[in-house]
Ligand SMILES: Cc1ncc(C[n+]2csc(CCOP(=O)(O)OP(=O)(O)O)c2C)c(N)n1
């Protein structure tokens with residue numbers, strides 16, 4: 167058998183896993199591994215400019231491809247810089263494998279130079295972690311890490327590797343295991359057939375049903391089956407922030423995003439439903455508003471791969487644990503088998519009601535007549551320029567909500583944002599991961615002048631790897647989302663929500679070797695957007711000045727029910 | 740309601756900290772905790788007691804089950820079970836008190852395992868309630884209390900094994 171050092175084993179195992187990109191940053195504890203990387207070409211290392219960006223880039227790669235993202239960082243500060251990105255992936259159930267260097271094993275616990283208990287720090291934000299104790303275990307640990315990260319409810323897995331375990335001086339036989347042996351881990355696949363039948367019977371009886379589809383449908387490749395089921399039943403469907411794209415937003419049966427900034431019709435439909443079929447969603451607090459007032463008349467059918475999210479926030483009447491993809495297929499089969507049709511008359515009445523809500527308050531905003539743009543117009547212009555076909559990543563704030571509301575995502579994995587953790591600084595590095603995975607695709611990063619500055623250094627990485635991302639900076643010169651809350655709940659006292667001393671983003675982009683375009687007037691927007699996308703091989707930073715006073719609506723009224731919303735600064739339900 | 744949850748898990752470094760960490764991370768409380776390897780040294784048996792309503796306990800057991808190292812677990816309080824805890828207690832016993840303490844120890848079927856001129860060290864096993872009652876009975880003279888935490892098994896044929 168071939169003999170390899172621990173460092174060579176790490177790199178070979180990544181090759182054997184079929185890893186294309188390794189996002190990382192070198193340092194003392196991982197130098198043996200970097201030397202092994204240097205001597206091969208199969209795994210391409212992407213040198214970021216900050217370890218947080220390595221994790222977000224790997225995350226963007228994972229979200230857009232469905233394949234695990236892989237990260238390599240050094241011990242101590244390299245590892246701690248990666249923590250935010252690991253937590254971001256954890257909250258959104260993204261498959262990721264993070265390799266962190268560690269000080270040599272005989273120094274562990276001595277407060278050695280660049281020593282941090284990374285396994286300890288990450289315990290609550292990883293699906294699992296491994297500490298390498300023996301060089302010989304490296305192949306098996308890596309195999310297990312990928313298996314755990316990608317199966318069941320996906321998530322990040324950490325492998326902490328002390329420097330001495332990768333020493334080039336120790337060579338051991340290498341064989342990559344073909345199977346994983348884990349007696350204590352067996353993720354479910356198929357749902358319980360009795361429960362599925364019971365659920366379908368309820369669906370067919372329902373008079374005011376809604377399907378509420380979340381990120382689990384995107385991550386669990388359930389879109390195709392979801393579309394079939396929704397069409398077959400002629401039910402309305404709404405998406406969570408994480409689920410956007412799992413059902414085509416331009417379709418008649420799609421009634422928009424639900425939740426805190428969801429559409430009026432989606433929130434009204436949820437509140438008044440007699441049956442809610444939740445698929446790969448977790449009744450998050452940003453969705454439900456006050457859980458005690460949540461959808462008072464609804465029977466809840468809840469499908470998820472993770473039993474722990476079922477009945478956590480909202481009690482499920484019919485829980486189904488299983489992979490979304492399989493359960494939906496089985497449901498389709500059960501509909502055929504039972505043979506009866508949904509209640510057509512009741513559904514027609516239900517659709518009338520929903521269309522009424524649509525008319526009352528579809529997505530809308532007022533434009534300014536002085537030429538000052540509204541942020542919503544920027545997203546609409548982006549949608550037009552890309553014909554709805556771009557991958558859109560976003561940061562966190564008002565611009566994120568506007569992107570979610572006004573870009574109509576028709577395909578899964580097209581919309582990439584940090585929903586669970588809400589991490590500012592996610593947008594640009596995640597776009598890098600997407601653009602690397604799809605070099606010919608249009609990739610736009612919708613961001614704000616505050617968020618973009620949290621990982622602005624990655625403009626340098628983008629130049630190095632020729633990533634022609636289009637950065638759409640919705641520049642309201644303020645921490646808009648914070649400011650909105652201060653307007654609504656703190657008497658308009660804008661404590662620290664003003665972004666003063668902004669850089670000249672055009673010059674900044676240019677100094678990094680990119681193209682910068684500034685837009686100040688509404689009439690220049692479309693042309694600027696078209697120009698940006700016509701520069702196919704360049705990164706373009708489009709800095710668009712917008713109205714800082716704009717708010718995101720609808721907005722749930724705190725502690726109310728789903729139906730309790732602000733619809734504008736002055737109107738409420 | 741008080742629950743006794745007994746867990747069979749991989750006997751590996753880090754496994755215990757994950758179980759304990761889960762409780763603090765999710766805001767559950769642990770009242771007692773015992774852990775030791777089983778007859779199969781690759782497995783440890785961990786028993787803990789906690790408080791919570793049905794919903795909370797359901798969440799606790801679901802989340803414990805998600806930990807990769809947890810092989811199996813059982814909520815012993817769901818069925819008939821045997822619960823034991825070991826108590827070692829140092830009791831001040833001088834003069835007339837010596838006979839009185841001895842009598843109390845006998846009533847509770849405890850054993851005096853060490854003696855000095857002024858102190859009895861008493862060993863007692865039983866349910867947590869019984870140990871509480873004993874400590875209550877000798878409270879005024881207690882100098883030091885050590886309790887092992889609860890361990891338990893289901894009654895009858897039911898076993899927790901792989
Ligand atoms: C790392 C991080 N810090 C703080 C916050 C809290 N926060 C949420 S939105 C927001 C303002 C974002 O401003 P900007 O990027 O300009 O977006 P806008 O809301 O103005 O569109 C802040 C500070 C966060 N989500 N993430």
Ligand SMILES: [Mg+2]
Pocket residue numbers: 563614615616640641642643644645646
């Ligand atoms: Mg802003």
